[in-house]
Amino acid sequence: MTQYLLRRVLIAIPSLLGISVILFTVLALAPGDPFEELATNPAIPPEVRQNLRASLGLDDPIYLRYFAWLGSMLQGDWGYSFISRIPVDDLILQRLPTTVAVIGASQVLALCIALPVGVMAATRPYSLFDQVANTLAFVGFSLPTFFTGLLLILLFSIHLDWLPFVYSTKIDATGLAWWWAQLKQSIMPIAVLGLFQGAAWTRFVRSAVLDVVRLDHVTTARAKGLPESRVTLRHVVRNAMIPVVTLVALQMPAVFGGAIVTEQIFRVPGIGSLLITSILSNDTPVIMAVTFVFAALVIFFNLVADILYGWLDPRISYR
Amino acid sequence: MSAATMAAAAPPPAAAAGPRLLEIAGLKVHFRTDDGWVRAVDGVDIGVDRGETLCVVGESGCGKTVTAMTILKLIAMPPGKIVAGSILWQGRDLVPLGPDQMRAIRAKEIGFVFQEPMTSLNPVYTVGEQIAEAVRQHEGLSRRAARDRAAEMLRLVNIPNPQRRVDDYPHQFSGGMRQRVMIAMALSCNPKLLIADEPTTALDVTIQAQILDLMQEMKERLGMAVLLITHAMGVVAETAQRVVVMYAGQVVEEAPVEALFGRPMHPYTQGLIRSIPRLDLAATEHRRLEAIPGTVPSLLNPPAGCRFAARCRHAIPACSAAPPPLREVTPGHLAACIRAEEIS
Amino acid sequence: MAAPAARKRVGPWGEAWRRFRKHRLAVVSAVVLAVLILGVLVGPLFWTLPIDEIDFSARLAGPSWAHPLGNDDLGQDLLARIMYGGRISLAVGFAAMAVAVTVGVAVGAIAGMAGGKLDAVLMWVTDLFLSLPQLPLLLLIIYLFRDSLKEVVGPEVGVFILIVTIIGLFNWMQVARLVRAQFFSLREKEFVEAARALGASRWRLVTRHILPNALGPVIVAATIDIAAAIIAESTLSFLGLGFPPDIPTWGRLLFDAKDNLDFAPHWAIFPGLAIFLTVVSINFLGDGLRDALDPRRVI
Numbered sequence: 001m002t003q004y005l006l007r008r009v010l011i012a013i014p015s016l017l018g019i020s021v022i023l024f025t026v027l028a029l030a031p032g033d034p035f036e037e038l039a040t041n042p043a044i045p046p047e048v049r050q051n052l053r054a055s056l057g058l059d060d061p062i063y064l065r066y067f068a069w070l071g072s073m074l075q076g077d078w079g080y081s082f083i084s085r086i087p088v089d090d091l092i093l094q095r096l097p098t099t100v101a102v103i104g105a106s107q108v109l110a111l112c113i114a115l116p117v118g119v120m121a122a123t124r125p126y127s128l129f130d131q132v133a134n135t136l137a138f139v140g141f142s143l144p145t146f147f148t149g150l151l152l153i154l155l156f157s158i159h160l161d162w163l164p165f166v167y168s169t170k171i172d173a174t175g176l177a178w179w180w181a182q183l184k185q186s187i188m189p190i191a192v193l194g195l196f197q198g199a200a201w202t203r204f205v206r207s208a209v210l211d212v213v214r215l216d217h218v219t220t221a222r223a224k225g226l227p228e229s230r231v232t233l234r235h236v237v238r239n240a241m242i243p244v245v246t247l248v249a250l251q252m253p254a255v256f257g258g259a260i261v262t263e264q265i266f267r268v269p270g271i272g273s274l275l276i277t278s279i280l281s282n283d284t285p286v287i288m289a290v291t292f293v294f295a296a297l298v299i300f301f302n303l304v305a306d307i308l309y310g311w312l313d314p315r316i317s318y319r
Numbered sequence: 320m321s322a323a324t325m326a327a328a329a330p331p332p333a334a335a336a337g338p339r340l341l342e343i344a345g346l347k348v349h350f351r352t353d354d355g356w357v358r359a360v361d362g363v364d365i366g367v368d369r370g371e372t373l374c375v376v377g378e379s380g381c382g383k384t385v386t387a388m389t390i391l392k393l394i395a396m397p398p399g400k401i402v403a404g405s406i407l408w409q410g411r412d413l414v415p416l417g418p419d420q421m422r423a424i425r426a427k428e429i430g431f432v433f434q435e436p437m438t439s440l441n442p443v444y445t446v447g448e449q450i451a452e453a454v455r456q457h458e459g460l461s462r463r464a465a466r467d468r469a470a471e472m473l474r475l476v477n478i479p480n481p482q483r484r485v486d487d488y489p490h491q492f493s494g495g496m497r498q499r500v501m502i503a504m505a506l507s508c509n510p511k512l513l514i515a516d517e518p519t520t521a522l523d524v525t526i527q528a529q530i531l532d533l534m535q536e537m538k539e540r541l542g543m544a545v546l547l548i549t550h551a552m553g554v555v556a557e558t559a560q561r562v563v564v565m566y567a568g569q570v571v572e573e574a575p576v577e578a579l580f581g582r583p584m585h586p587y588t589q590g591l592i593r594s595i596p597r598l599d600l601a602a603t604e605h606r607r608l609e610a611i612p613g614t615v616p617s618l619l620n621p622p623a624g625c626r627f628a629a630r631c632r633h634a635i636p637a638c639s640a641a642p643p644p645l646r647e648v649t650p651g652h653l654a655a656c657i658r659a660e661e662i663s
Numbered sequence: 664m665a666a667p668a669a670r671k672r673v674g675p676w677g678e679a680w681r682r683f684r685k686h687r688l689a690v691v692s693a694v695v696l697a698v699l700i701l702g703v704l705v706g707p708l709f710w711t712l713p714i715d716e717i718d719f720s721a722r723l724a725g726p727s728w729a730h731p732l733g734n735d736d737l738g739q740d741l742l743a744r745i746m747y748g749g750r751i752s753l754a755v756g757f758a759a760m761a762v763a764v765t766v767g768v769a770v771g772a773i774a775g776m777a778g779g780k781l782d783a784v785l786m787w788v789t790d791l792f793l794s795l796p797q798l799p800l801l802l803l804i805i806y807l808f809r810d811s812l813k814e815v816v817g818p819e820v821g822v823f824i825l826i827v828t829i830i831g832l833f834n835w836m837q838v839a840r841l842v843r844a845q846f847f848s849l850r851e852k853e854f855v856e857a858a859r860a861l862g863a864s865r866w867r868l869v870t871r872h873i874l875p876n877a878l879g880p881v882i883v884a885a886t887i888d889i890a891a892a893i894i895a896e897s898t899l900s901f902l903g904l905g906f907p908p909d910i911p912t913w914g915r916l917l918f919d920a921k922d923n924l925d926f927a928p929h930w931a932i933f934p935g936l937a938i939f940l941t942v943v944s945i946n947f948l949g950d951g952l953r954d955a956l957d958p959r960r961v962i
Contacts, residue, residue: 018791026804135688138950142943144894146901146914147935150921154932158925216438219393223433224453224504225425228418235441242443250793257798261898265921275799276902279806291803294796302794314488315442 004316008306012299019295020073024066027288048080073292079285083278088289092271096293099270102189103259109194110201117198118205119237125210133202140199145258149192149265156188163188167268189266193258197251204247208240215239242313249305252298338410340512340544341367341390346404348382348389351397357618359385361568362404364645367512372538372545374559374576376552376591380615382568383548384434387514390546391425392416409511427457430505430543434517436497440489446473447485450504457508472503475540476533495526499533506537513538516548531558552595556580564588567615567626570645574652584654584663586631587611625656633662679879679955689951692944699941703749712740714747714911726929733929735919741930744911745937751912752893752941755827759892762831764885767838771877772869774839775846786843789836797833798898804829805904818907826905830892837884845877879956886949890942897938913938 072078078088117137121130157165164185171181212218213236221235222228260272267273271290278286310316348360360382367373375383388394390406390413406413408424416424425431433439441449450472451465460468466485473481476499489497498518505513515534519527535558538545547558555562555576562579564572564587572585583589590611613630616622622629624639631638637657645655648663656662684690717737726733733741774785805825812821849872858872899905900914908915913934920930 014787015791015794018788019795022791022795022800023803026800026807138688138946139943142890142946143939144897144901144935144942146898146917147931147939150917150924150931150935154924154928158928216433216435217441219388220431220433220439220449220501220504221441221452222393223391223425223431225422225427225456226452227422234444239441239443253794253796253798256796257898260798260802261901264902275802276904279802279904282806287803287806291796291799294799298794298796313443315490 004310005307008303008310012303015302016296016299017070019299020070020292021066023288023292023295024069028062028065048085051080078289081278081286082283083281083286088285091274091286092289092293095269095271095274098268099259099263099272102186102262102268102270103193103255105186106190106193106197106259107255109190110197113194113198114201114205115237118202119209119232119240121202122206122209122213123232123236130206134206137199137202137206140195141203143196145192145196145261146265148195149188149262152188152192153265165266167266169269185266189262189268192262192265193255196258197255200251200254201244201248204244205240208243208247209236211243212236212240238312242309245305245308245312249302252301256294256297338407339366340369340409341365341546342405342407343386343390344405344407346386346389346406347402348385348394348399349402350399352619355619358568358621359399359618360389361618361621363565363568363570365563365570365573367544367546369511370538370542370544371560372535372547372558373561373563374547374549374555375563375565376549376555377565378550378615380618381565382618383565384516386565387431387516387546387548390514391429391431392421393431423457426453426505426510427508428510428512430508430510430513432498432501432505432513432515432518435521436494436501437521439501440497442489445486445488446492446500450485450500450507453504454507468507469503472507473500475506476500476503476537478503494522495529498522498526498530502530502533502537506541506543509541510543512544512546514546514548517550518547519554520550527554534558552591564591567621568618569626570653570655571627572654572656573645574654578649578652582649582652582663584648584652584659585627585656586633586662587627588654589662633658683951683955686947686951686954688947689954692947692951695940696944696948699749699937699944700753703746703753706746707743710742710746712743714743715739715909733927733933735916735927735930736923739911741916741933744916745913745934748910748912748916748934749937749941751823751906751910752896752914752938755823755830755896756889756893756945758823758827759830759834759895760885760888762828763834763888763892764838764881765835766832767835767884768842768874768881770835771839771842772846772874775843775873776865776869782843785839789839792833793836795833797895801829801833801895801899802902802904805899819910822906826896826899827892830895833895834888834891838881838888841880841884842874842877845880846873849873849876883949883953883957886945886952890945890949893938893942893945 076089078092080087081091084091117133121127121133124130153165156163162184165188167185167189171178171185173181217239218231218235221231226235256272259270260275262268263270263272264276271293275287275290275294277283278290343363343365346360346363347358350357350359363382363386365373365375365386375386377383385394385399389399389401390408392413401414404414408428413421413424440446444452447466447469450469451460451462454460454465454468455462470481470485473485478484478496478499484492489500492500502513502515502518505515513534518534519530522530531554534545534547537543545558547554549555559576562572562574562576563570564579564585566585566587572579572583572588574584579588580592583592594611611630616626616629622639624641625631625634625643628634628638635658643655643657645653646659647653648659654663717739718734722734722736731742735741735744770785770789774782805822808825809822812825815821816824858868896905896912897914897917900912901918903918905914906912916934917931917938920927920934924931
C-alpha cells in the first residue's frame with residue numbers, strides 16, 4: 001500500500017508539471033506583453049514593476065523563462081496583484097478557505113443525495129422510483145448552475161424573502177446568531193453546487209450499482225443466506241464505490257467550474273470570484289496564480305481519489 | 320457443532336420411508352424477454368436421496384443451471400418466474416416460501432458451488448471474511464469463532480497454511496484454489512445437500528480431477544448428498560450414482576449411472592455418449608456439438624412433439640405429434656422416447 | 664408484437680431505430696430539439712422585430728401580445744433576442760463538437776494504430792487534459808487572446824473562433840479514448856485480420872473497417888459534447904467574458920438580467936429555460952442514442 005501511494009504521488013508530479021507547461025505556454029503564446037500596462041500605469045511603483053519583470057524573467061529565452069517562472073512559483077514567490085498590490089499568495093490564502101468550505105459542504109450534500117437515491121434506483125430497475133429519479137437526475141445536471149442560482153434567488157430571496165442573496169463576510173452578530181446568519185447565506189450556494197453534482201453522481205452510482213448487481217459474487221452472497229439489505233450494502237454498494245470514485249475524480253474540474261459560477265452569482269468571496277474580478281480588471285499575476293491553484297486542487301483531489309481507490313480495492317495495492 | 324463432529328457423522332442410510340431429501344416435480348421456470356416467454360425449464364422432475372450423488376447432464380441452455388438455481392430461488396424474478404411445479408425439501412414445498420424462510424435454507428441446508436470460481440468470490444473481502452459471513456449468519460458465531468471456523472474449513476478442503484491464507488484476498492488464489500474456497504464456503508454450515516453447478520468447467524483439466532476428488536472426499540466425510548450439474552459425460556461417469564439427462568428444458572432420461580452408459584435409451588443420450596472424446600482429452604464444446612447434427616430448438620416456441628425429433632436419426636412422424644412422456648422402460652430406468660425399446 | 668423471424672430482416676440501423684424508439688423521453692427530446700432548432704433558424708423570418716430596437720416605453724415590460732417574452736431594460740424585444748442568441752449557442756455547440764470529434768478521432772486513431780510509446784504519451788496527455796481545470800483555463804485563454812483576435816477578424820468572428828476552438832480543445836478526450844479502445848478491441852478481431860490477410864492497406868483498414876465500428880459510441884459522445892459546449896459558452900457569457908456585450912447570447916441575456924431579477928424575472932427565466940430545454944433534450948437524445956447505438960454501456 002505504501003508503495004502504491006508513493007507511486008501515485010510520483011505520477012501526480014508530472015501531471016502538475018504538465019499543467020504548469022500548458023499554463024506557461026498559454027501565457028507565452030499570448031500576443032503582446034501582458035505586463036504592458038505596467039509601464040503605463042502610474043499607480044504601480046517602479047520597484048514593483050522591476051521585481052515583477054525580473055521574477056518572470058521576461059527577456060530570457062523561453063525555456064529559461066519557464067524554469068525561472070516555475071522556480072519562483074515553487075518558492076511561493078507569486079508576485080503582487082496589480083490592483084491591490086498585496087502579495088498574490090496572501091490574497092489567495094485569504095480566499096481559499098471559503099472556497100474549500102463551500103465546495104466541501106456541497107460535495108457532502110451531493111453524496112447524501114446520490115448514494116441513497118442511486119442505490120435505491122438501481123436495486124429497483126425500471127420501477128417508478130427509478131424512472132422518476134433518473135429523469136430528475138437528467139434534469140438536474142442539465143440545469144446550468146448559473147440558472148439554478150438565479151432561480152433560487154428569485155424564489156427564496158425575492159419572492160419568499162427567507163435568505164439573503166449576497167454572501168457577506170462581515171456579519172454583525174456573535175455566537176449562535178452568527179452561525180445562523182452564516183448558515184442562511186451559505187444554503188443557496190451550497191445547494192446550487194450540491195444539487196448539480198448530486199444529480200451527476202446519482203447516475204454514476206446507479207449505473208455502477210447496476211453493473212455490480214449482476215455479478216456472480218452477488219449471487220454467491222445470496223446463496224449464503226444473507227439478508228437482502230446486507231447483500232446490497234456489503235456486496236453491491238461496497239464494490240460499486242470503486243468505479244464511482246474514479247468517475248467522481250473525473251468530475252473535479254467541473255466541480256471547480258461550478259464553484260466559480262456559484263461564487264460569482266452569490267458574491268461569495270472565494271478564489272473563484274477572485275478569478276473573475278481579476279480578469280475583469282486585467283490583474284495577470286492573480287489570474288495566473290488562481291488558475292494554477294485550481295489546477296493543483298484538481299491534481300490533489302485526483303490523488304485523494306487514487307488513495308481512496310487503493311483503499312477500496314485490495315487488488316490495487318498488490319499490482 | 321464443530322467440523323470434527325461433522326466429519327464423524329456417517330452418511331445416513333437412504334430413507335426407505337418418509338419424504339426424499341429433494342423432490343422436484345413438474346417444475347416450469349419461464350423467463351420474460353422482449354420476444355415473449357422463454358420456457359427455460361418446462362416440466363422437470365428430479366429427485367435426490369440422502370447421501371447420493373446425482374448428476375444432471377445436458378448442453379448449455381438445456382435448463383440444468385436454471386433448475387439448480389431455482390431450488391434456492393437464486394434466479395432473478397423478474398424476469399424469471401416459477402410458472403408451475405413444486406420443490407419439496409424434506410417434504411416441505413419451497414416454492415411458496417418467502418425471502419426470510421428461503422434464507423434459512425440457503426447455505427444452512429443446501430450449499431451451492433458456482434461455475435466460475437474467478438468471479439464468484441467478492442474481490443474486496445478476504446476469503447476468511449466471506450466464509451465467516453455464512454457461519455455468522457446461520458450459527459450466530461462471534462467474529463473470532465467464525466474466523467476460526469473459516470480457517471478450519473480451508474484446512475478441510477486441503478488449502479495449505481489455512482491460518483495464514485484465511486486473511487488473503489481472492490485474487491491471491493489460483494482458480495482451482497478459489498473453487499476449493501467456494502466449496503469450503505458452501506460446506507461451512509454443514510448442509511445436507513451440495514449443489515455444484517459445473518464446478519470444474521472453468522478449470523484446467525488436471526485441476527478438474529482434483530476438485531472432483533475433493534467433492535467426493537467431502538461427501539464421504541460429511542455425508543451430504545450432491546447434485547452435480549455438468550455437460551461433460553466424463554465427469555458423469557466418474558462421479559455419479561444416478562444421472563438425469565436434460566434436453567431443451569425437459570428431462571429426457573434418468574437412470575443409475577451403469578445403466579445409462581450400458582444401455583442408453585434416449586437418442587440424445589446415445590449421441591452424448593458417442594460424442595465423448597477420449598477421456599484423457601479435454602472435452603470441448605465444439606466437438607460435442609459436431610457429433611449431434613442440428614441445433615437446440617427455440618425455447619420461445621418449442622415444437623409440439625418431441626423436442627429432439629428434428630435432430631434425431633430415429634425420428635418417425637409420431638414423434639412430432641405429441642410430447643413423449645417420461646416413462647419407466649426398465650426398473651429404475653426412465654426415458655422420454657416412444658421408441659426407447661427398439662433403439663436402445 | 665412482430666414475430667421474431669420478421670425482426671431479423673431489419674438491418675443494424677433498423678434495429679437501432681427500434682431501440683431508440685423505446686426510449687420515450689429521447690423521442691420527445693428529439694422533437695423538442697427539432698422544434699428549437701427550427702425555431703431559431705426559421706423564427707426570425709416570421710418574427711421580424713429587430714434585436715436592438717430600443718423602446719423606453721416598454722422598459723422591463725413583462726410578456727404581452729406585442730412582445731410575447733417581454734422586454735429588457737432598454738425595451739428591446741426578448742423573443743427576437745433569444746432567437747438570435749439561440750443561433751449562436753447552437754452554432755457554438757455544433758462547431759465545438761466538430762472540433763472535439765476531429766481532434767479526438769485523430770488522437771485516438773494515432774494512439775490506437777501506433778501503440779507502444781506514442782500511445783502511452785498520447786494517453787498521458789489525454790489524462791492530463793481530463794484533469795485540467797477547464798473553466799479557469801478557458802477564462803485565462805480568452806482573457807489573453809481576445810483582444811488580438813478581435814483586431815484581426817473583428818469582434819464577433821474572433822470571439823466565435825476563439826470560443827469554439829478552445830471549448831473543442833477541452834472536450835476531445837472522451838472521443839479519443841473511445842476510438843482508441845475500438846482500435847484495440849477490433850485490431851485482433853477476425854474480420855480485420857481477414858482484411859489484413861487480403862492485403863488491405865492500413866488507411867483502408869482504418870477508414871473502412873475500424874472507424875465505422877467506433878461510430879456508435881462516438882456519435883453518443885459527440886451529442887453530449889454539443890450540450891457541454893453550449894453550457895460552456897453560456898457560462899462564459901454569463902460571467903461577462905464571452906461574446907461582446909451587444910450580442911445577445913443566452914448566457915449574456917442571463918448576465919444582463921441578473922441584476923433586475925426583482926423587477927423583471929421574465930428576462931432571466933426565458934433565456935434560462937431556452938438553455939435548459941436545449942441541454943436537457945440533447946442529453947436525453949444522447950441517452951436514447953446510447954441505448955440505440957451502444958447497448959453495452961450503461962452510463
